[in-house]
Amino acid sequence: MITRMLAALAAVLVSVVPAAAQDPDEVATTLDQRINQWFTPVSDFVGSIIFFEVPIGDVNFPLIVGWLVLAAAVCTIYFGFVQFRQVKHSISLVKGDYSDPEDAGEVSHFQALTTALSATVGLGNIAGVAVAVTLGGPGATFWMVVAGILGMATKFTECTLGVKYRNEYADGRVSGGPMYYLSKGLAERGQPGLGRTLAIIFSICCVGGAVGGGNMFQVNQALQQVVGVTGGEASIFAGRGWLFGVIMAAIIGMVIIGGIKSIARVTEKVVPFMAIFYVVTGLAILAINYDQIGWAFGQIFAGAFTGEGVAGGVIGALIQGFRRAAFSNEAGIGSAPIAHSAVRTKEPVTEGYVALLEPFIDTVVICTMTALVIVISGELGSGLEGVELTSAAFASGASWFPILLAIAVVLFAFSTMLSWSYYGLKAWTYMFGEGQAQELVFKAIFCAFIILGASVTLDPVIAFSDSMLFAMSIPNIIGIYLLLPVVRREVRQYWAKIESGEITKFKNAAAEA
Amino acid sequence: MPGTFIIGFDDTEAARRAGDFAAARARGEEAALHVVMVLEWSPYSFLSAQELEERHARRQDELARAAQVIEPFCEGLREKGLTVTSEVRYGHAGELLCEIARKMRASQMFIGRRGGSALGQRFLGSLAITLVQASPIPVTVVP
Numbered sequence: 001m002i003t004r005m006l007a008a009l010a011a012v013l014v015s016v017v018p019a020a021a022q023d024p025d026e027v028a029t030t031l032d033q034r035i036n037q038w039f040t041p042v043s044d045f046v047g048s049i050i051f052f053e054v055p056i057g058d059v060n061f062p063l064i065v066g067w068l069v070l071a072a073a074v075c076t077i078y079f080g081f082v083q084f085r086q087v088k089h090s091i092s093l094v095k096g097d098y099s100d101p102e103d104a105g106e107v108s109h110f111q112a113l114t115t116a117l118s119a120t121v122g123l124g125n126i127a128g129v130a131v132a133v134t135l136g137g138p139g140a141t142f143w144m145v146v147a148g149i150l151g152m153a154t155k156f157t158e159c160t161l162g163v164k165y166r167n168e169y170a171d172g173r174v175s176g177g178p179m180y181y182l183s184k185g186l187a188e189r190g191q192p193g194l195g196r197t198l199a200i201i202f203s204i205c206c207v208g209g210a211v212g213g214g215n216m217f218q219v220n221q222a223l224q225q226v227v228g229v230t231g232g233e234a235s236i237f238a239g240r241g242w243l244f245g246v247i248m249a250a251i252i253g254m255v256i257i258g259g260i261k262s263i264a265r266v267t268e269k270v271v272p273f274m275a276i277f278y279v280v281t282g283l284a285i286l287a288i289n290y291d292q293i294g295w296a297f298g299q300i301f302a303g304a305f306t307g308e309g310v311a312g313g314v315i316g317a318l319i320q321g322f323r324r325a326a327f328s329n330e331a332g333i334g335s336a337p338i339a340h341s342a343v344r345t346k347e348p349v350t351e352g353y354v355a356l357l358e359p360f361i362d363t364v365v366i367c368t369m370t371a372l373v374i375v376i377s378g379e380l381g382s383g384l385e386g387v388e389l390t391s392a393a394f395a396s397g398a399s400w401f402p403i404l405l406a407i408a409v410v411l412f413a414f415s416t417m418l419s420w421s422y423y424g425l426k427a428w429t430y431m432f433g434e435g436q437a438q439e440l441v442f443k444a445i446f447c448a449f450i451i452l453g454a455s456v457t458l459d460p461v462i463a464f465s466d467s468m469l470f471a472m473s474i475p476n477i478i479g480i481y482l483l484l485p486v487v488r489r490e491v492r493q494y495w496a497k498i499e500s501g502e503i504t505k506f507k508n509a510a511a512e513a
Numbered sequence: 514m515p516g517t518f519i520i521g522f523d524d525t526e527a528a529r530r531a532g533d534f535a536a537a538r539a540r541g542e543e544a545a546l547h548v549v550m551v552l553e554w555s556p557y558s559f560l561s562a563q564e565l566e567e568r569h570a571r572r573q574d575e576l577a578r579a580a581q582v583i584e585p586f587c588e589g590l591r592e593k594g595l596t597v598t599s600e601v602r603y604g605h606a607g608e609l610l611c612e613i614a615r616k617m618r619a620s621q622m623f624i625g626r627r628g629g630s631a632l633g634q635r636f637l638g639s640l641a642i643t644l645v646q647a648s649p650i651p652v653t654v655v656p
Contacts (some may be wrong), residue, residue, distance in 0.1 A: 096556050105572045105603030107565050108556035115562055172570030268559050342565035422562040 043464035050467035059312030064470045065323050068332045071477045072150035075157045078484055079491065083152035083356050090353040097507045098350065106344030107174075109354045114272065116339040116355065119419030120362050121275050122412035123221050123387070124328030126405070129370040130389040133380060136320025137310040138296070139303025141371035143321025144328075148363025151331030152356040157480050160352030160487050161185060162337025163345065176341025177423075178202050178334035178472075179430040182479045185486060198475035199430065202334060205475070206427035208468030209335070211446060214420025216453030217466070219248055222413035223454050225387060225406040245454030248414070249447040256421050257443045264418055271415045274408045275366075281404075282369040285397030289376050296375045326470075328367060329359040333469065334476035338423050347503070349490045373397070421446050516542075516620030521610055521640070522550045522599075524582045527625025531655040532586060535623040536593050544620065545596040549613055550583050554603040576601060607643030614650050622652045 053060035076083065092098065093109050132140040158178070165184040166176025179199040186195025223244045227235045237244045254260045286293060304321075307313030330336060336355060343351050370390060374380055377393035384392050387409060394401040421443070428442040429435075497503045520535050522528045532548070539546055552575055560568065579601040587597045602609050614622055626641055644652045 099556065101604075104556070105552065105554050105568075105575070107560070107568045110557050111560050112565060114559055115565055118559075119562075168569075172573050173566050174569055175566050264561050264563075268561055272559060339562050339565065342562075342568060344569070419562055 043467075046471075047463050047467045050471050056315050057312055059316045059319060061315070061319055062323065064473065065319065065326060067477060068154075068326045068470075068473055069147055069150060069322050071332050071473075071480060072147070072154045075153035075480070075484075076150050078488070079153055079156065081153075082156055082353075083149060083360075086353055086356075087360075090357050092505070093350050093354050094357065095507075097505045098503065099344075099506060101506060103344050107342045109343055109345070109350065112340045112343040112351065113354050113357060115419075116336045117275075117358055117361060118268065118271055118415050119335065119339060119423075120328065120330050120358065121366060122416045123218065123409065124324070125362065125366045125370060126278075126390050126409065126412075127221060127387045128324040128328050129367045130374060130384075130386055130393075132320045132324035133371055133374055134385045134389060135311070136317040137303045137308070138299040138371070138375050138380070139301075139305070139307060139310065139314070139317035140321040140324070141300045141368060141375075142304035143318045144325040144367055144371070145321075145364050147322045147325035148329055148359045148367065151325065151329050151359040151363065154331040154480070155329075155336060155358050156352040156356040157484065157487050158332070158334060158337045158476065159340040159355035160348050160490060161480070161483055162341040163343060163348035163351045164486070164490065166341040174342045175338075175426060177338035177426055178476045178479060179206075179427060180341075181337070181483065182475060185479065185483045188486075189482065191482075195479075198479055202472055202475040203427035203431045205468050205471040206334070207424050207431075207442075208464070209333075209472055210420040210424025210427070211449040212464060213466055213469040214424065215417050215446060215449050218413035218417050218420075219245060219450050219453040221387065222248075222410045225409040228388075228391075229403050229406040242451060242455035245451035248417075248454065249450040251414070252417060252421065252450060253443070253447045255418060256425075256446070257440065267411060267415050267418070271411055274411050277404070278408060279366060279369060281394065281398060281401065282373050285373050285394065286369070286376070288397060292376045293372065296372050299375055300371070325359075325363050325367070329362045331359050332473045332477055332480070334472050335420075335423050338426055339419065347490070347494050347497075349487070349494045352487070417450070517545045517547050517617050519610065519614055519617070519619045519622040520546060520548045521606065521622065521624035521644075522548045522583060522586060523625075524550075524586075525625060527655065529586070529625070531623045531625035531653075532590060534653070534655045535621075536590055536595060538621070538623075539595055540593065545598070546590055547613070547617060547619065548583060548587055548590075548597060548599040549610060550579050550599070550601045551606040551609050552579060552601065552603050553606065555605070572603075606640050607647060610644060611647050611649060614648060619650055622648060622650055624652065624654055626654050626656050 050064055051062045052064070053062050055061070094113060096108060096110065099108060129141075129144070132144055136143075161181040162176045162178070165181035166174055167180055168174050179202055182199040182202060183192070183195045186192065186198070223237065223241055226244065227237050230237065232238065251263060255264045302308070303310070303317055305314060307315070307317050310316045312319070326332070336358060340351050340355050343354075345351060374389060374393040377396040379389060379393045379396065382389075382392070387405070391402045391405050394405060424446060425439060425442050429438060432438045494503070518535050518539050520528070520532050522532065535546060538544070564571075583599050583601060587599050590597045600613075602613075610622060610624075613619070622644065624641060624644065641652075641654045645654075
């Protein structure tokens with residue numbers, strides 16, 4: 001295993017070591033140019049289809065965002081506002097009230113939820129929100145929350161399907177995701193050809209999204225933060241992005257190729273604390289400025305319905321909010337069902353109820369908090385954007401925050417990359433079959449893209465990977481629409497069993513009686 | 514009162530000593546023995562996506578491995594002419610031992626205490642302290 005890992009790493013390094021010998025700037029430009037030349041037409045073509053925009057007033061509305069929000073609205077209505085009615089039941093499931101003690105040692109609802117969350121909580125909540133309020137004004141926050149709440153119903157649907165059609169292998173492994181519910185679910189409806197086609201399209205996009213949005217974008221943003229706190233232009237990494245890329249690729253490679261679990265385990269332990277720390281710091285800043293919270297909410301509501309000072313007015317604020325919410329919580333993208341599918345439950349719909357908490361925590365709680373801090377800090381309109389804006393806003397309340405934020409961004413990026421390497425791998429093995437050789441090829445490609453993502457600023461590549469990420473929602477949501485009746489049947493059966501007493505609480509039974 | 518004695522087992526020498534000690538007492542009182550092995554587990558721990566996929570398979574392995582160590586131990590006690598039952602559980606050792614004690618209406622509990630490393634001492638020490646403070650029945654800690 002170790003030799004194989006070294007071989008893969010060596011293969012990855014070969015492409016970079018010559019670059020190290022020469023002037024890094026020069027190599028970066030030429031490599032950048034070469035890839036740009038080759039890639040721009042491809043990226044433009046894919047991007048122009050996926051991010052096809054229709055003009056509404058002064059602004060362009062990307063249809064893909066409408067596609068995601070429409071699906072969320074349809075799921076919300078179809079399941080009778082499940083995200084409002086069943087939250088208490090969701091929390092009860094996460095607490096383990098319905099978990100059979102005999103199943104101790106299996107994947108719990110809590111574990112499936114936190115693993116899926118670790119893949120979505122990250123740059124979207126820190127950088128994405130800043131982008132939304134910069135371009136869409138404070139009012140964008142309101143629409144982001146609306147999209148987040150609607151997205152809860154999409155997550156409910158896709159994660160229920162993920163568990164229902166998952167694969168349980170003879171050796172005890174469990175895996176699922178859109179590729180399985182698309183192929184198996186549509187085969188049940190008598191459309192095996194369509195199902196298989198959609199599953200393949202999804203898998204291609206998922207691999208693209210994994211190496212792009214789940215990898216290059218992450219390492220690129222992490223690098224910018226690291227350069228920022230290690231002295232900007234004077235930083236050892238300034239102009240030497242490849243060095244940062246090689247380090248990150250080596251660490252990721254050790255985990256996914258070398259199977260060194262301790263690194264992953266440490267990150268996975270630290271990341272939840274980072275997330276909690278981020279939220280606590282945000283709440284502390286809000287508590288210090290408690291007298292301005294009312295005013296900030298006023299700004300958010302006023303902005304949402306007047307669109308004052310925003311390009312495109314109300315519609316402009318709405319688009320930015322919707323778009324960033326979709327980026328952040330990934331509802332309808334189809335990534336979360338892959339993580340949620342391994343849970344131990346006899347009823348697929350229970351995981352749906354748990355999964356609907358994900359957009360709530362991610363978008364409604366964490367994004368709103370970030371937005372409030374930015375609005376209250378008065379940094380909005382200072383010319384800063386992205387992570388820098390969030391960093392400056394938090395620094396206004398806690399001066400040491402930027403360093404901590406940089407560490408958090410690197411860790412979030414790292415955990416997001418680990419999660420996406422897994423999502424991508426599942427899609428890859430769906431297409432090429434399971435086996436050590438196939439897996440190693442994907443993992444080596446994944447590591448190579450880390451170095452690429454850090455060493456060059458490839459706007460077209462990043463645009464391309466974003467398109468791939470969003471393209472995942474096209475086959476996924478078609479599948480969701482076609483399989484809605486299946487989920488409804490599951491819901492009815494589940495509640496019938498609860499009413500008949502076939503499913504009861506194992507813990508805290510008295511609390512609800 | 515004959516009743517049942519619970520032995521907390523974890524495949525250490527200390528646990529075996531506790532077993533021998535309990536066996537001697539059980540023979541005198543004609544009590545039955547119930548051997549409990551707890552695999553530490555929290556449903557609120559954090560796992561990676563890969564670990565989620567493999568969890569079920571891993572659990573099967575862990576249970577098989579536990580059975581391999583607990584069975585010979587029980588067999589050894591049975592050879593002494595005692596009635597022995599056993600179970601392997603996932604969870605928090607302190608909580609589970611107390612729960613099982615209550616459910617079985619056991620009369621006594623025996624656990625081992627390992628010298629050895631500071632970390633191990635701390636871990637086992639905390640189990641002993643938990644049981645001393647929370648157990649519904651008398652606990653004997655065998656050094």
